[in-house]
Amino acid sequence: MSDKFNQRLPWLKRYPLLGPVFGLSFVLILFQCMVHFHRGMDFLTPDTVGLILTQTVVVATGTLGMTMIIVSGGIDLSAGSMVALTGVVAGVILRSGHSSWLAVLAAILVGAFAGLINGGIIARFNMMPFIVTLGSMGAGRGLAKWVADNQSVNYNFGITDGVNGLMNNPSILHAASSPQWWTSLGPNDQPNPMPTMTPDWLYNICAHFMPVAPGHPGELYMPLWMPPMGVLILLVLTVAMSIVLNRSVFGRHIFALGSNEDTARLCGLRTKTLKVVVYMLAGMFIGLAGVFDLARLRQGDPTVAIGLELDIIAAVVIGGASLNGGVGSIWGAIIGALTMTSLRSGTVQMGWPSYIQEIIIGVVIVLAVGVDKIRSRGLKG
């Protein structure tokens, strides 16, 4: 083995995540200072952090798929519509009395099917992903309205029942009103019940670690510090996807495809199949995001998530991805999504109007990409 070629790259090149991490830290610290001095309270409290995490889940789940698509050199503008469609589909299934598991499965399958159509058309007819998904963005929104009969889908579940339990930890909802967030009990000294969708094995694990509420022997409840299930699921999926994209043969092929499709073909990759698989897999994540959005709103609504695809794309790009393909990071995208939610949360706590928030986020997106451009140009020579 050779011991040559062991020189180190500049540290920003070696750890490309440092940029987005720095950006997020900067935003958090900035708002902590501003909120502290202007409003005399803290921004970085457990309940704000919990709220930011919860609010990020839908976009972040979308970025798991979108990062893959963008790295492969594509784009998916239909993500927002598909979130609405899959949410509505799940809602309709719940309304007709089927189980939450079936609803989740159906949403994921519908997402995968939408991805199959998108990817299939893009690969088979060699069409621009932008155009194809622009079309399916409209079609998906229409379908969602059709399935929902142009109105919201109410399935009347309790706040932690079934699907709803994925995104609603009552402790999060009431944490602000509960001064002792670290204690075991929620408002009115009542324990928060575990979401009914918790599978048995997870329930058993939880039973091991979670103490019993004083005065409520035998009842398992969710500790106040625990974020909703959706956040935990997202965390697991992020770890898994990051490993898949960075280390698996499939993942390396996606990078190669996005970096240069001709080279990928030259190296024997089945580029068309690969594209279809990428869009399908991404569609499954969109389906899951649709479920999370449904759970968050506790009703199906065909008009939600308009423009969500742009939030997702922005998060992926803030996370260091290039829209030219071949560059991108799952963790970066998650951090990008967190950065955007933190900005929103911070402006709300500062009491700024929402238009200020929109301006700031717009500037941040351009700034993030601009800084990245300057950085990579500086290291080229």
Place this chain on the structure above:
Amino acid sequence: MRLRLRGIEKSFGATRALSGVDLEARAGEVLALIGENGAGKSTLMKVISGAHAPDAGTMELDGQPFCPREPRQSSDAGVAMIYQELTLAPHLNAEENLVLGREPGRLGVINRPMRREQARKALEMVNHPHLPLDVPVRALSVAQQQIVEIARACASGARVVILDEPTSSLGRHDVQTLFSIIARLAERGVALIYISHFLEECRTVAKNYLVLRDGKSVGSGELSQINDAGIIRLMVGRDVTELYPRAERKLGEPLIELNGLSGKRGKPHNISFKVRRGEIFGIAGLIGSGRTEILRAVFGLNVATEGSVVVEGKPLALGAPGRSLAAGLGLLSENRKEEGLLLNRDLADNLTLSRLDVLAKGGFVSRTKQLAAARNLMERLDVRAKTPAQTVGTLSGGNQQKIAFGRLLHQEADVLLLDEPTRGIDVGAKAVLYRQMLDVAQAGRAVVMVSSYLPELLGMCDTIGVMCRGELVAVRPRVEWDEHSLLTAALSREVVDEKNN
């Protein structure tokens, strides 16, 4: 003295791209700028064109201080660049391209008759008044596009014209046309700087030379006063004793056999030949004669309409690069940047992409193994790089080509299909690739090489076939060929056709 540079220096971060360049270009003369890839030619051109500001040194144009801060200032001052890659607007026609940015007219309304006249005048300056002005330039041949580009430079009143590897995508005949244009410009009192790897071209077209090495000017003078060996010594700083390595090889069983292979539009048409184990098979011919298309059809990147390919006695399923790869074929693309490499990925990814499974377990790639494999190949190919984790776009052209070639070594291809393997790369990198080709052949594998550079084909190959108009017109052992006969064979049909007309 038209253009005079003194002690030009330029660094990028820790890299010193230029460390003391002196250059003098006289009006009415052609200066050949010679140097290996990475010697600093491109950086020097960017300094002259104003794309980079020099860190130290002075520039004078016709005795006046000349320090362009951006390309626009440089072209306004009369310095025109003709790059390897053409910079025309492909959808506009020749007329629009010729006056682009200087459209005659008033208040933003273009004066069309005047525009046509200016365009005609520009084309007359380069001796091609009959070039079609009304079709989009992308419909013109590469040679014609280049003429448009040079004419545009002349029309802007250029006093200095810099040509960067202008012949790299031209056929023989077009090269002659280009040379006559260059001579005409020199007669008109323009100072020309001609950058090329081909010494014989430099001798034909230029009077003086300047050799760059490692960012310094290491020698200059009149080309008639120095021989090729002397120039090469200046370029590499050492003697290149034997560029084309030789070794005894025993030719074995046929490894790959083409039987009547044809592609779309008669490119190629009815190709049959055999390549044996241990053999280096060369394919000569003009650009556009269907050489590249043979390799692409065999590898499955182009559609083969007829015929078959047999590898090691087994018929190859055509049309799928993946299957060709599995059968032991490997293709080196002629377009390193467009097709050959993942420019924004690292060296390790580029080297191992076509055969990741040997570095993987259960579908997951071991980064340690990948880096180790990459380091081994980089050492074998003498790649100038810091680490396999750097992006391939940061390397010089010759080293990029080594990486593209290294991929075929990693996949352990039995048949290497090489399309212009040494085009546009420096002598040092060429020597490395020749050595590797020979090693492959000695190991009982086979090489099929397409090249426009005849000395290389004659130096490396055991057998050479010549393509003309999509057909393989002659296949003979190397000893029966020389440059003259190769060229005659490549031109044969054209000569006949011209007589018929």
